[in-house]
Amino acid sequence: MSQPSVYLCPSCQEVIRSEGRSREELKCKACGFSLSVKQTLPDNSNLPDRSKSTSSGVMRDIGNTALTSPTELPRRSFSEPIKAKLPDARIEEPPENEDLETSAKKNEKILPDGTRQVRRRKKRRKEKNKILYLLLIGWICVVGAIIWLFKSQDIMDDDQPVSIDDTTNSEPEREKKHRLFLKRYRGAAADAFAKFMNTPVEEGKIQLIDRSSELASEFGRFYQYEAPIALPPGLQIEDIRVVEFAEGKVSPGIEMIWRTRDGHHVEVLALWDGHDWLIDWEHLVRYYSEPWALFKLDAGSSEGVFRLLARKKDVSDDLITEVAFHLPSRPGISEREGVYGRSHSVRFRTKQDLGIEFNRLWSDFNAGERPYNSKFPDGDIRGMMRITVRLAWEDDGTGKREMKLKEIYKPSWYGKRVQEYYKNYPFKPSIIGR
Secondary structure (H helix, E strand, O other): OOOOOEEEOOOOOOEEEOOOOOHHHOEOOOOOOEOOOOOOOOOHHHOOOHHHOOOOOOOOOOOOOOOOOOEEOOOOOOOOOOOOOOOOOOOOOOOHHHHHHHHHHHOEEEOOOOOEEEOOHHHHHHHHHHHHHHHHHHHHHHHHHHHHHHHHHHHHHHHOOOOOOOOOOOHHHHHHHHHHHHHHHHHHHHHHHHHHHHOOHHHOHHHHEOOOOOOHHHHHHHHHHOOOOOOOOOOEEEEEEEEOOOOOOOOOEEEEEEEOOOOOEEEEEEEEOOOOEEEOHHHHHOOOOOOHHHHOOOOOOOEEEEEEEEEEOOOOOOOEEEEEEEEOOOOOOOHHHOOEEEEEEEEEEOOOHHHHHHHHHHHHHHOOOOHHHOOHHHHOOOOOEEEEEEEEEEEOOOOOEEEEEEEEEEOOOOOHHHHHHHHHOOOOOOOEEO
16 A cells, blocks of 8 residues: 655645545545646636635646646655644734824814814923923023122122212211111121131131231231130120221221120221221231330340330420330230230430320320221220330440330321321211211
8 A cells, every 4th residue: 555645736726635546546626636647727717716715825826837747745644743834923013104194183183164173282282381491491591680680789899999978078977878888898897807716827817807918927927926816705796887097089997896705895997908808907916016025125126016005104304205105905805904014114305206296196195086086995094095106225325225216107006008098198087886
């Protein structure tokens, strides 16, 4: 018995099984085609309708092709299942254009008149969000511009000279101007002093004083033999005033008297240098170029500049003027509690230039006049006048050395800048309290 074979009908592509018969005996059950070699294809009209065929095989157009021999399929045992190779399964996504068309149809609406209305919800939302963003950005820009204008105005005001209208003549008007001036600048002046006190000497304290570049050498040497001022916490401003050195020509200063918890006082003068409020350091520390304790004993330098308290002594000879100089107490210690150490007297001729000048200043002092009507001397020991002088040790002609008065700067302890104002501009009382 021959082995079973499987053939493919050349006419309709149906599978024909031999089932032990010879090839010449095989006949397609679907179309009746015989597998004999000499037989030709039947008329196409007798062929079954291929569209109704249930076969899943590949369809081929062989109507015009002559068959020389039937197609023999590879032999396979019936015990083995026939495995058909299927194409890979793929999920094809619809084209993007199709999605767009579908979404467009959903957003479209045909009106009764035949016109088409398109819904643009997403675009409207984007447009609304864009408008909100633009409004927010515009609002931020407006607020920023307003803040910048205020800041620029402050900068311009800081760069401009600090002054008070010098055309004001009446006392009430001047007091009003001074109140407005203090309202604007007293905070900055007080902050300048607080910053000076809180800054160590080695960390740039000198940058917070007036004329820092000119006083660099004196500043460093002074703190070699003097400790920095140490004040207790809780300072409060007891009095504050405006000092007009020269109306309309130089910037006014601000005079502040701070009071400690134990009742002592600290005098501070803040000066405007064109950019910041700075401290009159020479006045604050009662600067002297040489230690007074050594100088009065002729143990140090032979000459120096000192800020002292002066008291005129009574002498029998009218041609001689004798003055006793005292070293004032350090800041934070009330002057009424005394002075440091003992005084040293200096004699000079009354009719000489220095004698004439000192006696004139002493007369003004007894009459109640003060430089710029300052309140600073109100706490001094009664009968003592503030004065800045230059003293020197010289030979008296007999082989002995004596202290002599060489120069009188002014009856105050102000620094060099204010002393120059006092010298170059006519004095006019101009301090008005708050």
